[in-house]
Amino acid sequence: MQFSEVKTSKTWPRVTVALLVLFSLTLTGFGHPRVQQGAAKPRSKQQGTRSVERLIADLRHEGSDIHLEAARALGRIGDVRAIEPLITLLNDMGAHYREENHVKIVGRALAQIGKPAVEPLIANMKDKHNVRVTAIALAQFGQLVVEPLIDTMNDPNNAARLGAATALEEIPDTRAVEALLAALRKKDLAIIIAARWFFLRRHEPGSEALLEQALHKHGDIWIALDYVRSGNKNLDPIAREYLRVRGFKVVETTTEIRTSVIR
Secondary structure, eight states: OHHHHHHHSTTHHHHHHHHHHHHHHHHHTTTSHHHHHHHHHHHHHHHHHHHHHHHHHHTTOSOHHHHHHHHHHHHHHTOGGGHHHHHHHHHHHHHTTOOHHHHHHHHHHHHHHOGGGHHHHHHHTTSGGGHHHHHHHHHTTGGGGHHHHHHHTTOSOHHHHHHHHHHHTTSOOHHHHHHHHHHHHTTOHHHHHHTHHHHHHHOOTTHHHHHHHHHHHHOOHHHHHHHHHHTOTTHHHHHHHHHHTTTEEEEEOSSOEEEEEOO
């Protein structure tokens, strides 16, 4: 018998003890994966809570590598407690003119959390100082936010309305396209200037004349520079003249197109 062979071995006391322990664990179910998983659940939940809290604290860190990595992690976790802290980080980025790519990282984190983040973000656009970064963030959601953004284009708050148009121009969806074309037909110059890249890329008939009007009514030097950067041959001289009369000229290098003060 195999058992007697184990007994005659020099290592039989250790082998027998090991078998007895294994047999005991099997009877109690301690070694079963489900039992182990169930026993670990309370600790796992506590660790998850601590992890989310620590990551939220990291969002306030001055180092962009740390707060951006925290944003990525919070997006993967998908905990709704991260929504307001992530929006606060967005607003801080807007106040300090951080890189657009950084804003997109935070926007993607909020998009991973999903629908619960949409309403707070749209409300955040009602403050004109937060419009740019919030619109960039909302564009990361894609089709999920198209209908709420179309509704927001009729909001009495002008900042939210323009922010919605800015976000919609970056979402490839037929509903977004139709909403922006409707604004063009209505000659809504404020929406046209907010979604200027949509119209600059599309070359819709009649859009150039309205883009010119919009520049003179709602524009600034940065919008004029966008017209130059678009490569539109009809709007380029108009934008350059707009800049010239305000004391600026266009400087073109091999890597960028920017403005410079005329001296």
